[in-house]
Amino acid sequence: MSQKKTVYIGPFIQCKTLTDLDICPNGMIGVDEGGRIAFVLRDERGRKIPEGDGWEDAKIVRIQDHGFFFPGFIDTHIHAPQYPNAGIFGKSTLLDWLNTYTFPLESSFADLATASRIYNRVVARTLSHGTTTACYYATVHVPATNLLADICQTRGQRAFVGRVCMHEMSPEYYRDESVETALRDSKACIEHVRKIDPEFDLVTPIITPRFALSCNTESLAALGKLHRELDLPAQTHISENPRECDLVRDLFPESKSYADVYESAGLLTPKMILAHAIHLTEEETALIRARDAKISHCPASNTALTSGRAKVRKMLNAGLNLGLGTDVSGGYTSSILAEAREAVFVSRHVAMDEGDEAKLSVEEALYLATRGGAKVVGLEDRIGGFEVGKMWDAQMIGLEAVGPETTELDQSAGPVEVFGKETWDDLVAKWVYTGDDRSTTAVWVGGRLVHAKEGFRL
Amino acid sequence: MSQKKTVYIGPFIQCKTLTDLDICPNGMIGVDEGGRIAFVLRDERGRKIPEGDGWEDAKIVRIQDHGFFFPGFIDTHIHAPQYPNAGIFGKSTLLDWLNTYTFPLESSFADLATASRIYNRVVARTLSHGTTTACYYATVHVPATNLLADICQTRGQRAFVGRVCMHEMSPEYYRDESVETALRDSKACIEHVRKIDPEFDLVTPIITPRFALSCNTESLAALGKLHRELDLPAQTHISENPRECDLVRDLFPESKSYADVYESAGLLTPKMILAHAIHLTEEETALIRARDAKISHCPASNTALTSGRAKVRKMLNAGLNLGLGTDVSGGYTSSILAEAREAVFVSRHVAMDEGDEAKLSVEEALYLATRGGAKVVGLEDRIGGFEVGKMWDAQMIGLEAVGPETTELDQSAGPVEVFGKETWDDLVAKWVYTGDDRSTTAVWVGGRLVHAKEGFRL
Numbered sequence: 014m015s016q017k018k019t020v021y022i023g024p025f026i027q028c029k030t031l032t033d034l035d036i037c038p039n040g041m042i043g044v045d046e047g048g049r050i051a052f053v054l055r056d057e058r059g060r061k062i063p064e065g066d067g068w069e070d071a072k073i074v075r076i077q078d079h080g081f082f083f084p085g086f087i088d089t090h091i092h093a094p095q096y097p098n099a100g101i102f103g104k105s106t107l108l109d110w111l112n113t114y115t116f117p118l119e120s121s122f123a124d125l126a127t128a129s130r131i132y133n134r135v136v137a138r139t140l141s142h143g144t145t146t147a148c149y150y151a152t153v154h155v156p157a158t159n160l161l162a163d164i165c166q167t168r169g170q171r172a173f174v175g176r177v178c179m180h181e182m183s184p185e186y187y188r189d190e191s192v193e194t195a196l197r198d199s200k201a202c203i204e205h206v207r208k209i210d211p212e213f214d215l216v217t218p219i220i221t222p223r224f225a226l227s228c229n230t231e232s233l234a235a236l237g238k239l240h241r242e243l244d245l246p247a248q249t250h251i252s253e254n255p256r257e258c259d260l261v262r263d264l265f266p267e268s269k270s271y272a273d274v275y276e277s278a279g280l281l282t283p284k285m286i287l288a289h290a291i292h293l294t295e296e297e298t299a300l301i302r303a304r305d306a307k308i309s310h311c312p313a314s315n316t317a318l319t320s321g322r323a324k325v326r327k328m329l330n331a332g333l334n335l336g337l338g339t340d341v342s343g344g345y346t347s348s349i350l351a352e353a354r355e356a357v358f359v360s361r362h363v364a365m366d367e368g369d370e371a372k373l374s375v376e377e378a379l380y381l382a383t384r385g386g387a388k389v390v391g392l393e394d395r396i397g398g399f400e401v402g403k404m405w406d407a408q409m410i411g412l413e414a415v416g417p418e419t420t421e422l423d424q425s426a427g428p429v430e431v432f433g434k435e436t437w438d439d440l441v442a443k444w445v446y447t448g449d450d451r452s453t454t455a456v457w458v459g460g461r462l463v464h465a466k467e468g469f470r471l
Numbered sequence: 472m473s474q475k476k477t478v479y480i481g482p483f484i485q486c487k488t489l490t491d492l493d494i495c496p497n498g499m500i501g502v503d504e505g506g507r508i509a510f511v512l513r514d515e516r517g518r519k520i521p522e523g524d525g526w527e528d529a530k531i532v533r534i535q536d537h538g539f540f541f542p543g544f545i546d547t548h549i550h551a552p553q554y555p556n557a558g559i560f561g562k563s564t565l566l567d568w569l570n571t572y573t574f575p576l577e578s579s580f581a582d583l584a585t586a587s588r589i590y591n592r593v594v595a596r597t598l599s600h601g602t603t604t605a606c607y608y609a610t611v612h613v614p615a616t617n618l619l620a621d622i623c624q625t626r627g628q629r630a631f632v633g634r635v636c637m638h639e640m641s642p643e644y645y646r647d648e649s650v651e652t653a654l655r656d657s658k659a660c661i662e663h664v665r666k667i668d669p670e671f672d673l674v675t676p677i678i679t680p681r682f683a684l685s686c687n688t689e690s691l692a693a694l695g696k697l698h699r700e701l702d703l704p705a706q707t708h709i710s711e712n713p714r715e716c717d718l719v720r721d722l723f724p725e726s727k728s729y730a731d732v733y734e735s736a737g738l739l740t741p742k743m744i745l746a747h748a749i750h751l752t753e754e755e756t757a758l759i760r761a762r763d764a765k766i767s768h769c770p771a772s773n774t775a776l777t778s779g780r781a782k783v784r785k786m787l788n789a790g791l792n793l794g795l796g797t798d799v800s801g802g803y804t805s806s807i808l809a810e811a812r813e814a815v816f817v818s819r820h821v822a823m824d825e826g827d828e829a830k831l832s833v834e835e836a837l838y839l840a841t842r843g844g845a846k847v848v849g850l851e852d853r854i855g856g857f858e859v860g861k862m863w864d865a866q867m868i869g870l871e872a873v874g875p876e877t878t879e880l881d882q883s884a885g886p887v888e889v890f891g892k893e894t895w896d897d898l899v900a901k902w903v904y905t906g907d908d909r910s911t912t913a914v915w916v917g918g919r920l921v922h923a924k925e926g927f928r929l
Contacts, residue, residue: 100904446558
């Protein structure tokens with residue numbers, strides 16, 4: 014798709030390293046017709062729209078007041094069909110939660126009207142939270158999964174869409190019939206995406222064995238083969254819940270560990286995204302590192318389901334690549350901003366046990382939400398920051414300026430209030446801790462405006 | 472103040488016990504001119520506005536769609552002046568956080584214009600979150616503290632307003648000069664409230680030694696004497712941070728424990744509210760139980776400042792009375808709804824260590840936020856639920872109904888979406904986990920409308 018050349022003028026912020034922000038209070042970013050960043054200017058004095066190449070006629074998008082451009086968020090693990098259950102889990106833990114809440118809901122996606130209604134909401138809602146890339150689990154249903162891919166493309170969200178493979182330990186009413194049908198149906202979904210987006214510019218199919226317990230040695234091996242033959246990404250769960258880990262040990266006695274179950278199937282590759290990874294042994298961590306498989310950290314879900322506290326600092330120190338996942342609806346929120354806050358909070362609980370080094374800063378959580386996530390989904394060359402050549406996957410953040418005489422609330426502006434003495438670092442911290450979708454004024458994917466807040470006009 | 476008789480028609484929900492909700496899908500509550508509940512009807516068939524006494528002419532307020540009336544929230548611990556710092560604390564813990572972020576901000580309340588601007592925002596914001604009663608710490612400044620009391624009265628929030636006493640371990644630029652000036656200034660604030668609200672109908676002064684480390688044996692004893700002589704409530708902090716506990720032990724060597732420091736000062740009474748109580752010993756728990764002092768649980772703050780995990784279940788089992796406190800700005804949020812979620816989450820972290828019994832349910836968190844908080848502030852006869860004779864301190868909750876054809880978001884409706892298959896329990900869980908101020912359509916204190924969401928007309 015071709016858009017008008019656009020120049021984005023105003024402060025921009027991105028992650029420079031895991032620990033440091035790059036804050037440019039007075040920037041100018043040019044985005045070409047293909048949605049790619051053509052130039053980044055940060056010199057206050059010499060900042061001038063370049064001459065030639067038609068930039069003189071470019072559209073201008075300017076930050077008002079206390080706002081900034083920020084890279085779009087990457088949700089590396091989200092179950093799209095579970096969205097209506099966000100917040101519903103009682104005191105359950107993983108395995109009873111699946112049977113009580115999750116499988117009945119997912120099975121209803123045999124109905125395309127249900128799928129359409131809910132998938133449209135999920136994509137619209139996550140875009141409103143600034144999620145420019147989402148790594149979706151769908152259901153077993155081919156038509157509904159294909160519809161999710163269609164909706165992502167129509168609404169303009171960069172997405173990985175996975176038909177879920179599950180034939181073991183799943184209810185009669187909701188499962189793949191056999192390994193063969195699982196493979197056949199997965200291939201059908203891959204073909205559909207090839208048809209609507211042949212180069213996978215926006216939507217990419219992803220091979221999705223639900224988790225070891227939903228599969229067996231045979232199906233995992235078959236999916237591993239597909240993964241490598243087609244060079245497509247894959248995603249699954251690992252080591253989320255102690256009882257799950259015990260069951261994997263019982264059911265895969267020939268494997269040295271949970272990670273080894275995937276390793277044996279040829280699924281532990283640089284293109285595999287492993288969600289949770291809470292109870293990994295050191296050997297498993299080393300194996301995942303050696304294979305360069307990626308980790309999706311889902312702190313809100315891990316707390317809600319009492320799954321445990323992932324040791325993010327240890328994994329980072331071991332050289333693993335991590336991103337954040339909302340894990341809707343094990344996680345209650347579809348917002349990666351809220352998830353960043355949860356990552357900070359879970360790290361503080363780890364720190365209570367293991368010392369201050371475990372603490373993640375706001376900057377580190379934002380890194381996981383952007384550049385970290387980009388690496389996890391294998392798109393670090395295209396998204397995650399504002400470098401020339403990268404896609405303009407970005408959000409415009411707007412915070413409320415409280416003037417000396419402002420005593421009344423503007424609830425539509427959202428809860429982040431700027432009193433005037435804050436540093437840029439303070440503003441970012443306030444945004445992460447107290448912000449919500451109301452702070453996200455506009456969202457672009459590949460240069461295309463995919464969300465604008467009510468009342469916002471470019 | 473006298474209002475028009477009003478009848479509130481529609482579903483209402485309140486806490487019946489610690490663990491159980493009272494859900495009335497089809498209720499009718501009459502509130503008299505004094506803001507007091509005159510009748511509660513819950514019989515679907517016989518539900519009819521009573522005849523006589525002028526109820527025929529009463530104003531009618533009706534719930535639309537998926538909403539319900541819920542008792543107003545009670546924030547049992549909030550530092551009003553720290554509001555602009557919400558979300559700003561880096562990786563600090565209690566004692567360095569106080570010196571780096573908190574004392575400099577609080578000291579700026581010597582300026583009344585600053586106080587006016589920020590206190591107006593705090594009261595407006597907390598009302599928008601459904602907080603009908605707040606237990607405020609102000610600063611050392613008499614004029615600013617009196618202004619906070621005025622603002623609570625003008626805006627109609629039920630409040631406890633405490634001038635903070637602190638003369639030890641506090642910076643030169645921000646402290647009481649002496650025990651004498653601390654007492655004199657505290658009395659001045661008490662007198663001010665007596666002048667504006669002689670019966671403490673809405674605003675009550677509260678005696679507020681900041682915490683043991685900000686005082687000494689002499690000042691604590693003097694404040695304890697004042698507390699008992701005037702029969703006014705008191706509030707302070709206890710056992711928040713391990714280093715703080717060590718210092719208390721060092722500086723009060725004659726005391727058997729942190730709790731005993733307050734006990735010795737005559738401050739451990741049924742009208743004392745102790746915030747945090749994370750690292751209490753069993754002896755301290757027993758002492759607090761024996762004195763019937765109350766606990767304000769502040770989970771968001773305790774996690775953010777890595778203070779520790781309060782053992783709520785143990786305290787409840789020991790017979791202690793607990794409410795929730797946002798502890799702005801150790802806590803990032805001024806919303807008790809968000810705090811209820813944090814209470815559930817911290818309890819899950821406790822459960823990871825100590826077993827499932829530690830888990831708080833959504834219902835239990837809501838109990839702490841309403842009836843629990845009412846006991847903590849000593850107003851259980853007036854607020855916390857919908858019984859005849861209680862004040863109409865209430866919020867109207869509105870959730871978004873997503874029809875079969877609704878694919879677009881209504882961001883102003885807030886993030887709680889009702890897809891139609893939810894039970895009432897599910898709706899409450901969704902509200903607690905995913906709701907925010909946008910779910911709070913209107914708020915009343917003592918029958919007076921004190922907040923209405925933009926666009927909402929009664």
